[in-house]
Amino acid sequence: MTGDVGKAVWLHAGVIFTLFAMQFVLPDYHHLIATRVMVLAVFAMGYNVMFGYTGLLSLGHAMFFGTGMYTAGMTVYHLGWSVPLAFTAGIVSGAFVSLLLGAIALRTAGVSFMIVTLMFSQVAYLATLYFTSYTRGDEGLVLPAAARSFSVFGHVVDLTDPATRYNLALALLTITVIVVFKLVRGSTGRALVAVRENEPRTQMLGYNTFVIKLESVVISGSLSAASGAAYALLFAYVGSSFTSIQYSIDALLFTLLGGAGTVLGPLLGSFIMFYLIDIASSYTAAYLLVTGFVLIGLVLFFPRGLLGALKTRWLPWLP
Amino acid sequence: MDFGPYLFLASLEGLVQAAVLSLTALGLSLVFGVMRVVNVGHGEFYMLGAVLAWWITSLISIHPAAGFLIALVLSPVLVGVVAYAADRLILSRLDYNPEATIVATIGMLYVLQQLALIYFGPDARPVEAPFYFRVQFPWFGYSGYKLIVVVAATGLLLASWFVIARTRVGLIMRATQFDGEMARALGIPVRRVYSLVFVVGAMFAAVAAVLIVPIRQAHYLMGLDPLLLSFIVVIIGGLGSIRGTIVAATIIGMSDGIISVFFSPTLAKMVSTFLVALVLIVRPEGLFGAKIR
């Protein structure tokens, strides 16, 4: 099968390289958009690990995104931590929270699981509103520009600079792609898929499906938190709206559109959805209508999403 | 106000909340139970019920009571039509696959909500209560209409119980819930039952909304909270258990009011949401639910 793996690696490397090269030709607006979308794509890709590969439908991922965002944001704002430290703290907090949540919520399955994740996410949202002295509630925190630069090996990295942001976002995306790619092609990935396809049978084969699912949750949560932390640091704003249900649904939407169960699907979905909404909002006030129709259309006609359909029909080697 | 009367007031409020919540959640529970799918757009049926009630009463201005009664009948019917369309066009084509239905109904949520924004507008609009009288307790006055809401909701719940437990239609529904394949084998038109249940579920939400709209207002975003609460109720009560739904709705409706007597309201909401999730962990099938297959 090495031919297939080779093809897959080339494809993914190619995508990364294209994204890298595009920054030199993209007009300003799209340059900024791409930066944002790449960070959000990491969120969607994290979601995909749980949803696409393990078959766990969560409606609470905004909680993980928010955990990363608030940890990174608040350590910078209140404790004056440097960017790399804050970012790391964001990921670690995400891992911790997802471990906790997984340990509790994985006792349920299916619809109940979805609702539990939703409810915990609501708690997180309310918590950001409740602890106003730290979070400033719905108004949120603005991270000062001075706090958003750091030096590495004597070289100053300033997050207010668009090129720096683009490349940092791309770096995060690249790492995520590599992580997910390796995960998916490795034995863990196969175990995840096995759980998704037929959990009782996987159990009968001797696997501890609980641990497998928990792994999935932690990886998923950590990636989502990384995305949140990056978003806070790159765009200087932390607010409770990011922990609302809307963002959990977005993760689902991007993943589905691009293709759940494919590595690059969420990336594609994030880009397309962003532009769909951007363009739609020029024409109508009710652009969320577009979101609604897309979701319905997707699930009726393209349940596998764009890349998923591609994979089924023409490119079976697509991971 | 002294603590005793205060608690009494909070309880009355909780009762109203519980009554309306029971009706709303019942719709969701029926759909869960019989069809085994979640309708994430359920709250939007509720919202539609309220919005249509406003529209109907604004067209009929003879007397608030007349307009309201007509709305009470007509609004759920219209919402039922919308639900029927959704079922035929979308849900049945998905073969009622649970995951796909969740996604499709999220899409429905957006569509219905945005359509309401376009045609109803962003403002909250009031609907007149059909009548107004004040019940004077020794410690405070209370809206008579609210008490009527409790009575009406209870009546509807009893009627539904009767239909489900004692009529042929109810029997068919219960059979389909218990074992869909067997039901099909026995010649029950399962697809049609599903349609019926989905429509009825939506109508319950609409009726609840029409009852509550003179107390609250109609607003295009009003569906989200009832949805979340209904989720909580149905999960705690147990998927597919009507009795569980009603018990859970009562508990949640009452406790929401009473907890916030003691805690700051936002904290109370956090605590109660958290508690609910914990109940689920300890007893995943809910209080009255059967073990999930």
Added chain:
Amino acid sequence: MSKEKSAKFDSTRRSVLKSLGVVTGAGAAAQLAPGVLRYAHGSAEPIKIGMQLHRTGIGASYGRWYERVTMAAVKIINDEGGINGRPVEVIIEDDGTDPKRGAEVVEKFATLHKVDIAYGTLFSHVVIGSSPRAGELKLPYFVVSEGHHVASGRLNRYVFQPGITDVKSQVISMAPWISDNLGKKVTMIFPDFAFGHDHRDYFSAAIKKQGGEVLELIPIPPTESSFTRYFPRIPAATEVLYHVMVGPGVLTFVKELGQHFGSNRPEIFGFIDSLEAVDLATPQLEFLEGTYFWEGNPRYAQPNQTEYDKFYREKVGVDDNGASLSDAKDTSTYAHMFGCWETLFIIKQAMELSGYQGRTAADKQGLIEAMESLSTFEEGRDHPQGKKIFNGKIHQSFGHQYISRVQGGRLNVTHTTSIEDGLYEPEADYTRMPL
């Protein structure tokens, strides 16, 4: 009106083409010159104002009116020759009353539409979420928000709020009158988020200064739809009930308040934020008869109505009851939307003062320094709400506040505060910050 509309459509189409061009990989689309093809009607390149509008989301009721007032003011400006001889073009983007989308819209304004300034935001969390980007993109950002965020110094030097007063100023200017006329023992009911907390904090301090006290604080969670169970917490000794409930539940709030108190009620003082876009003649609001409200701008035409207010109403399409001329049931957000009108004229004033030409760094600096040099806006056609004093250091205006009483289903102004009533010590100095 048609000039702005078609120009807006052209620019929208242009931006769509540009976006599609990149998405389909055409690259070359990026080279389309922004100004030349766009404005076919005039000879001079327009001054572009990017309006960050709440077309959807919780701010939608305000957004509608903000748009109308903006278009009315822009029409007048253009009829009189524009700014520095150039016509004004307003490009509108919906931010969904969401901070994330707000930030994206600011980016779109700066890099795609290439506007001269961004303007028009109301909700505080959107302002706060968008301002970092405006600052980094060096886009002057004129908000019409009434939040205290601008004056607090937490934003950046590109953000201004010259056309509307902020909540801190509004609240503290109420305290003396309330204490003198209504009572000194106050119970406060407010929504349990930032807006409500501001009221809680500022008013508590202000009433204390007047020798009053806050008996009880009753926060209400944001999504609450039924309020009856909170009212028993109002102490019997309350002389004044201070409320500032916002959101769809307001009518319920008032109705239930009435049911709770009956005819035996304390003095009640509210902020008209509760009832913006809501018709006072709604039956549920009967209970408000005889109660008092803060008004940013008196909704109902008063006996001493100025010619400026008359002109303003006529131009924005509002009758003497503050409702739309074309639909008497469509009540306006009169206490806030004047901020749009006044801000636009202030922008004109500043741009003409600085000789603003284009989007160069020097022009922007000139504009910002010109703004910071302004100090007084006299009452007039451009400022129908009243005189304002602008503090260039904190980028915030201070003005008169109105206290009105509900009588016979309308609001009658009983007291106008002085500008000094609302002044507070500046907490920051943007002029010291780099551009």
